[in-house]
Amino acid sequence: MxxxxxxxxxxxxxxxxxxxxxxxxxxxxxxxxxxxxxxxPFVGILLSIAVFPLVAPTFWHHHxxxxxxxxxxxxxxxxxFAFGVDVAFGTFVHALLDEYIPFIVLLTxxxxxxxxxxxxxxxxxxxxxxxxxxxxxxxxxxxxGTTGAAMLLIRPLLRANDNRKHVVHVVVFFIFLVANAGGxxxxxxxxxxxxxxxxxxSFFWTTTHLALPMLFVCVVLLVLFYTLDAYYFHRREEVRQxxxxxxxxxxxxxxxxxxNLVLLAAVVALVLMSGIWKPGIEFNVFGTHVALQNEVRDAxxxxxxxxxxxATPRSAREGNAFNWAPMEEVAKLFxxxxxxxxxxxxxxxxxxxxAFAGIVHLVTDATGKPDDVMYFWATGLLSSFLDNAxxxxxxxxxxGGDAQTLMTQGASTxxxxxxxxxxxxxxxxxxxxxxxxxxxxxxxxxxxxxxFFGFIGWALVVLMPVFLVSTWLFF
Numbered sequence: 280m281x282x283x284x285x286x287x288x289x290x291x292x293x294x295x296x297x298x299x300x301x302x303x304x305x306x307x308x309x310x311x312x313x314x315x316x317x318x319x320p321f322v323g324i325l326l327s328i329a330v331f332p333l334v335a336p337t338f339w340h341h342h343x344x345x346x347x348x349x350x351x352x353x354x355x356x357x358x359x360f361a362f363g364v365d366v367a368f369g370t371f372v373h374a375l376l377d378e379y380i381p382f383i384v385l386l387t388x389x390x391x392x393x394x395x396x397x398x399x400x401x402x403x404x405x406x407x408x409x410x411x412x413x414x415x416x417x418x419x420x421x422x423x424g425t426t427g428a429a430m431l432l433i434r435p436l437l438r439a440n441d442n443r444k445h446v447v448h449v450v451v452f453f454i455f456l457v458a459n460a461g462g463x464x465x466x467x468x469x470x471x472x473x474x475x476x477x478x479x480x481s482f483f484w485t486t487t488h489l490a491l492p493m494l495f496v497c498v499v500l501l502v503l504f505y506t507l508d509a510y511y512f513h514r515r516e517e518v519r520q521x522x523x524x525x526x527x528x529x530x531x532x533x534x535x536x537x538x539n540l541v542l543l544a545a546v547v548a549l550v551l552m553s554g555i556w557k558p559g560i561e562f563n564v565f566g567t568h569v570a571l572q573n574e575v576r577d578a579x580x581x582x583x584x585x586x587x588x589x590a591t592p593r594s595a596r597e598g599n600a601f602n603w604a605p606m607e608e609v610a611k612l613f614x615x616x617x618x619x620x621x622x623x624x625x626x627x628x629x630x631x632x633x634a635f636a637g638i639v640h641l642v643t644d645a646t647g648k649p650d651d652v653m654y655f656w657a658t659g660l661l662s663s664f665l666d667n668a669x670x671x672x673x674x675x676x677x678x679g680g681d682a683q684t685l686m687t688q689g690a691s692t693x694x695x696x697x698x699x700x701x702x703x704x705x706x707x708x709x710x711x712x713x714x715x716x717x718x719x720x721x722x723x724x725x726x727x728x729x730x731f732f733g734f735i736g737w738a739l740v741v742l743m744p745v746f747l748v749s750t751w752l753f754f
Contacts (some may be wrong), residue, residue, distance in 0.1 A: 285499030307370075308362055310629030316750040317622035318635075320354040321669075322491035324615045328721030329664055329709055333731060347615030352617045362530070370621050372565040379617040381477055381577055382470065382611050382668075388546050388580040389467070389589075391456065391608050395539040395591035397598035400532030404407045404440035405408075409449055410501055412436050413456050417497050420461030421468040421486075427619040429639050430599065437724045445511040448726060449719045450739050452504040456497060458713035459705035460683060463493040469551060469711070471700040478675065479682025480693070482554040487699030488694045489701075492753045496702060540584040540615055542583050549576045551585075584606070596667030605716050616669050638677060649678060651754045658748070663738075666713055667704035671696060696752050703744065706738040 327346050331339035339346075355573060359367035371663075379539050402408055412432055421427040436453060440446045462468030464486045468478035472485050521733035534540075550691040560571040626633040642653040654674060660672040674696045685693040708718055708731055731735060 306365065310625040310627070311632040313622055313626050313629075313634060314660060315626070315634035317354070317358070317626070319624050320350045321616070321619040324350040324408070324612070324619055328612060332709070332715075342662065344611040346610050349404040351615045352492070354622065358622070369566040373567045374621050376564055376567045376569055377613060378477060381573060382473060382617075383613065384577045384580050385467075385473060385546075385550070386424070386470065386534035386609065387606055388584045389424040389427045390430070390542075390547060390589045390719045391584045392539045392542045393430050393603060394541075394599050394601040395425050395511050395587050395595050396431055397538040397595040398431065398435045398532070399535055399598060400435075402435065402445055403441035403638070406438060406505055406512050406640060409436070410505045412439070412625070413453060413504060413614070414501055415502075416453065416457030417461035418646065420457055421464035421545065424467055425458050425462040425469050425711065426605075426713045426716070427502040428461065429717050432457060433720050434599065434716050436719060437726070440725070443512070446721075446726050448504070448507055448511070449735070450717065450728060451741075452500060452507075452728055454714050454717050455647040455738075455742065456500055456504075456703045458717055458726050459711055460493060460496050460500070460702050461699045463489045465549060469540075469701045470709075471704075472697060474668055474672050475675060475682070475693075475697065476550075476554065478672075478680070480686060482551055484686055484693075485697055488690060489698055492694070492698050492702075492749055495752065496745055496749055499748075500741070503741065512554065535598060536591045538590045539587055539595075542587050545583055545723040547579065552576065583616075600720075605712070609712055613668070620669050620672060624676045624680070628675065628680050635677075642674075649692040652750055654678065654692055655699040655750060655754045658696045658699030659706075662700045663701045663706035663710045667700040673696055691754070698749075698753070702749075703742075705742060707735050712723065 289494060324347060327343075327350070331343070331346070355367050355371060358370065366507070385405075396632055402412075414427045416432045418430070423426075423431070433450075433453060433556060436449065437446075440449055461470070462472070466473040466480075466485070468485075471482075475485075476482060553572045556572050558571050561568045562571070562574070563569075623635075626635050627638075629634075633639075635753070638657075642650055644650045656675045658670055661673075675693075678692050678696060706713070708714045718734075722728055728734070
């Protein structure tokens with residue numbers, strides 16, 4: 280019961296909102312008048328995510344939901360005292376309905392559907408096959424999300440290489456490509472891009488504007504991987520005898536849970552529908568305007584999630600070792616993130632008149648125009664350690680926060696922010712949610728993954744030169 284106390288508290292808060300319509304949102308405070316101290320809870324929850332798993336992993340594992348809830352209250356209670364309960368609750372409802380619920384519903388649908396597709400059969404991890412799996416995952420990441428593609432392919436990849444001595448580099452490059460850079464081409468690919476979609480960025484905008492940077496980064500990484508893997512395989516590998524293969528071939532390569540391929544197509548269609556179908560009908564829910572197409576999309580995604588759970592053969596989920604722990608962590612932590620980021624966004628939208636004017640000056644040139652190089656690197660470096668979804672949201676709003684303007688006059692800046700958030704989420708284990716999930720699965724299969732700082736060392740050696748060249752070519 281204690282473990283789910285945060286959930287019960289959240290449900291009680293929502294019930295209070297529903298029962299008290301008089302708590303409709305009042306006017307949003309002027310960002311120019313807000314102190315930078317209102318950003319402390321946001322920084323606090325991000326630092327908690329970065330530090331606690333390293334210094335107190337057991338405590339974090341049992342109490343991360345309570346910590347996220349505490350930071351949320353650390354913002355909401357003082358905010359209510361300073362501006363009134365109606366403003367505080369209106370801010371909470373806006374974060375819940377406009378961003379958190381659509382975000383978590385899509386992520387849950389993709390996680391559930393992808394977790395019901397099990398690729399069976401034992402492959403043999405040659406450099407050509409490993410590169411092919413990484414390339415396939417890179418393509419799939421923009422269709423079924425980095426989480427979905429990573430969960431679908433990491434276990435078959437590990438089985439294919441379980442009779443090889445050198446495997447760490449395979450998993451590291453898998454994180455670079457499948458869990459991060461591959462998700463650059465659609466809002467389905469990576470959480471930052473879906474947040475942009477929720478804020479008005481067209482579905483195919485990233486497809487057209489990030490195609491060349493993504494292609495360059497991924498092709499270079501695939502070539503580097505093949506070269507390194509071939510070196511280990513042909514010169515240093517001590518391949519075990521076939522009869523010692525821990526998972527010898529027992530059946531042909533096959534897919535279990537094929538019904539989820541149809542459901543995955545339905546998820547893509549629903550997200551597309553919500554970006555194309557604009558009936559112009561909105562509902563005012565405590566001051567937050569909720570569009571009909573978004574409500575239809577989210578309700579249908581919930582139905583797809585339930586159908587997947589009911590229709591997927593148990594053998595498919597057991598083959599994937601499917602469980603809800605990763606989604607539970609994401610749901611609780613992002614609940615706190617989306618609440619505490621609210622005042623930060625309000626201040627950023629005030630531009631040079633706000634308390635974060637120094638950040639504005641950092642990413643603008645002498646003439647006051649956005650500096651795309653700085654947007655790319657500032658977004659990217661912060662995404663490496665503070666999770667790329669909220670970081671994207673911060674710099675999206677710092678660049679003006681108006682999707683129509685950013686997609687046209689500010690297209691190069693929006694591309695820089697998007698690429699920085701997606702590409703550089705690979706710089707550390709905490710940059711993007713699938714990174715830790717892949718690491719955990721690899722370690723459970725006996726792979727001795729690099730430490731937190733060891734992984735950063737891989738990123739510095741492999742990724743940084745690629746990003747520097749990308750900067751020169753595209754930003």
